[in-house]
Amino acid sequence: MRVGPSDRSLTGMAGLAAVAELVDRLGVVEVLDDQIGPVKRRARGLSGGELLVGLASAQLAGQASMSGLDRLRLDEAGGLLAVVPFAPSRTAARLSGRFGPVALSGVEATVGVLAGRWLSRLPGQRRAELVTGRPTIDLDSSDVEVFGRGKRGVAYTYEGKKAGRPLLASWARTGLVLAADLLAGDQDVRPRAAGLLTRALANLPAAVCAPPLVRADSGFFTGDLARAAVTAGADFAVAAPRNSALWRAYAAVPEKAWTDARDMTGAQVAASGYAPAGWPPGTYTIIRRVKVPAGEISTDPRSRRRRTIPKDQLTLALEGVADHAWAVSFIVTNIPADEPDGIVAVEHWFRGRADIETQIKDVKLGAGLRHLPSADPAVNTVWMWAAILAGWLSTLFQSLTGFDQRAGRAHGDRLRHELINIPGRVIRHAGTLTLRLPPGRDQHLPGALERLRALPAAG
Numbered sequence: 001m002r003v004g005p006s007d008r009s010l011t012g013m014a015g016l017a018a019v020a021e022l023v024d025r026l027g028v029v030e031v032l033d034d035q036i037g038p039v040k041r042r043a044r045g046l047s048g049g050e051l052l053v054g055l056a057s058a059q060l061a062g063q064a065s066m067s068g069l070d071r072l073r074l075d076e077a078g079g080l081l082a083v084v085p086f087a088p089s090r091t092a093a094r095l096s097g098r099f100g101p102v103a104l105s106g107v108e109a110t111v112g113v114l115a116g117r118w119l120s121r122l123p124g125q126r127r128a129e130l131v132t133g134r135p136t137i138d139l140d141s142s143d144v145e146v147f148g149r150g151k152r153g154v155a156y157t158y159e160g161k162k163a164g165r166p167l168l169a170s171w172a173r174t175g176l177v178l179a180a181d182l183l184a185g186d187q188d189v190r191p192r193a194a195g196l197l198t199r200a201l202a203n204l205p206a207a208v209c210a211p212p213l214v215r216a217d218s219g220f221f222t223g224d225l226a227r228a229a230v231t232a233g234a235d236f237a238v239a240a241p242r243n244s245a246l247w248r249a250y251a252a253v254p255e256k257a258w259t260d261a262r263d264m265t266g267a268q269v270a271a272s273g274y275a276p277a278g279w280p281p282g283t284y285t286i287i288r289r290v291k292v293p294a295g296e297i298s299t300d301p302r303s304r305r306r307r308t309i310p311k312d313q314l315t316l317a318l319e320g321v322a323d324h325a326w327a328v329s330f331i332v333t334n335i336p337a338d339e340p341d342g343i344v345a346v347e348h349w350f351r352g353r354a355d356i357e358t359q360i361k362d363v364k365l366g367a368g369l370r371h372l373p374s375a376d377p378a379v380n381t382v383w384m385w386a387a388i389l390a391g392w393l394s395t396l397f398q399s400l401t402g403f404d405q406r407a408g409r410a411h412g413d414r415l416r417h418e419l420i421n422i423p424g425r426v427i428r429h430a431g432t433l434t435l436r437l438p439p440g441r442d443q444h445l446p447g448a449l450e451r452l453r454a455l456p457a458a459g
Contacts, residue, residue: 007425011077013061014424014435015416018448020083022397026121027458029053029084031113035106039098048103050084051095055386056393057082059368060412061420066093066373066383077426080433093374096382104378107385111178111392112203115171118396119205121455126399131207136172136349137200137234138356139216139225141165141189142364146372153377155186164372166384167192168360169200172215172352175359175395175409177388178203182381193220194228201232211235213335215353221332223278230280230334237333237350240276240285246330247310249274250287258289259340262348266291269347271339275332282334286347289326294318297325363391366412401451403444419444 023029032049039048046054058068066089072078073086087095099107119127143163146154154164163185170177178200181192193216201212212234216225218241229236240246249272261267267290275283294317298306306314308327316322337346364370367387372380394415398404403419410418422445427434437443 008076009425009427011075011081011424011426012421013072013075013078014081014422014437015420015445016057016061016078016083017081017435018397018401018419018445018452019057019060019393020081021449021452022393022400023053023083025452025455025457026114026117026396028110028114028393030458031110032107035110035113036099036103037106039095039103045091046084046087046095048095048099051087051092052107052382052386052389054082054084054086055092055096055383056367056389057084058086059387059390060393060416062416064368064371077424080426081435093376093379096374096379097376099378099382104381104385107382108179108199108203111176112205114392114396115176115178115203116205116207117458118400119207121400127207130173132210133173134210134213135204135208136213136215136352137178137197138170138172138353139168139193139197139214139220140170140353140356140360141167141183141219142360143185144364144369144372148375150375151372152375153182153184153380154372155184157185161185164380165189166360166369167196168356168363168388169196170356170359171200171204172355174399175355176392177359177363180384180388182377182384189219190222190224193222193225197225197228197234198232201234213237213349215350217353223276226279226283226332226334235333235335237286237331237335237346239350240330240332242307242328242330245274245276246285249285250289250310250328250330253287257340259344261288262344264290264348264351269340269343271337271343279332280334282336283332284334286331286333286343286350288329288331288347290329291324292317292327293324294320294322359391362411363387366394366415367391397448397452400455401448403448419448 029049033047036048069086069089069092143157143165145161145163154162157163165183165185167181167189168177169179179196214229214234214236216238218239221238221240226236253270257270258268261269269288272285274285297317309325313325317325331350335346337343367390369387373383374380423438425436
């Protein structure tokens with residue numbers, strides 16, 4: 001075998017054609033430009049919307065840093081299929097640094113416009129389910145570790161890692177991020193939670209008519225968030241940090257009040273009338289306890305599970321007097337529920353909050369949020385929004401083409417393997433482009449392009 005000269009008609013990213021078709025059908029670039037406004041004085045080169053779409057497309061193709069743009073630029077045939085040209089890495093960083101607070105607010109506002117356009121193009125049954133069902137808004141944060149002394153807008157976390165902290169509000173059933181902030185690793189998320197929720201609810205499509213539900217973990221335990229939810233017509237459920245008042249509420253629950261939890265072995269739930277001071281009327285607490293055999297309790301005082309067990313039970317279990325103990329969790333909520341079945345249902349629904357952790361993981365590993373590429377916080381915020389946009393494009397593409405009906409919604413890696421990073425040959429003839437794909441493998445791209453082209457164009 002001998003290696004011949006390189007063929008510029010070959011590409012390893014034939015699936016960018018589908019991304020381009022989706023962006024064109026929904027008018028993503030135009031909406032971004034309209035909401036962001038101009039980010040430079042001269043109308044030359046890439047606009048702000050084109051930059052963001054280019055960064056999102058690069059992340060969908062597996063690039064996790066700005067330098068990945070330079071690698072993509074070497075694929076000439078792939079560049080012909082992409083919806084916008086890929087900027088050189090230095091140009092992309094320089095242009096990202098020009099995004100001020102108004103432009104970044106415009107990026108978030110774009111999410112609301114795209115949500116409405118996407119919802120109107122969904123098949124009737126799926127659209128009806130989203131419109132009539134109560135939307136759940138999940139709030140969560142994640143630390144993105146960084147390195148280098150010159151990074152600004154980052155800080156050391158309690159674990160001793162230098163990190164930035166993306167703060168996300170997500171529409172749980174769709175997996176779409178509706179609002180986001182980028183904080184430093186030592187910043188408390190609670191003062192931002194109420195404002196983030198308000199912005200996320202504003203980005204829900206107007207067609208969604210059912211009152212929302214709000215879920216959050218104990219890092220968001222603040223009365224401001226609960227009051228903001230009630231003001232917006234939503235119900236809330238927030239995990240509560242264990243304190244003496246909640247332990248007293250747990251101790252006051254009679255034994256006969258406990259009911260087996262749903263789909264969780266050894267777990268029981270009960271309700272308590274405890275409500276933190278200043279929280280909205282109707283607030284109460286759901287308590288869950290899970291039986292833990294004494295032999296499974298760690299003797300290491302740093303163990304997280306030990307902190308969930310009442311001290312007297314922990315002592316008896318470690319001394320061998322008791323053969324088990326109860327690990328206890330608290331949820332403060334105002335969601336109306338009849339005992340005991342309603343309490344069980346609310347607790348079971350709240351456990352679904354773990355889905356947002358999977359979504360954040362996909363934005364990190366499926367896109368590029370596992371890395372903050374710049375010392376400039378504005379550049380890192382644009383990069384975060386490009387990762388979020390990449391997640392949006394993935395979800396919108398799969399739902400509009402039916403790709404997620406085959407084996408469930410594909411995470412970024414599987415979508416990239418099956419649809420984006422596939423080989424092809426781009427041929428120019430008579431003013432048209434022809435894309436030829438290799439034989440002998442499942443070809444999802446032709447069918448996906450056909451379904452996208454059948455959608456109404458953005459008006």
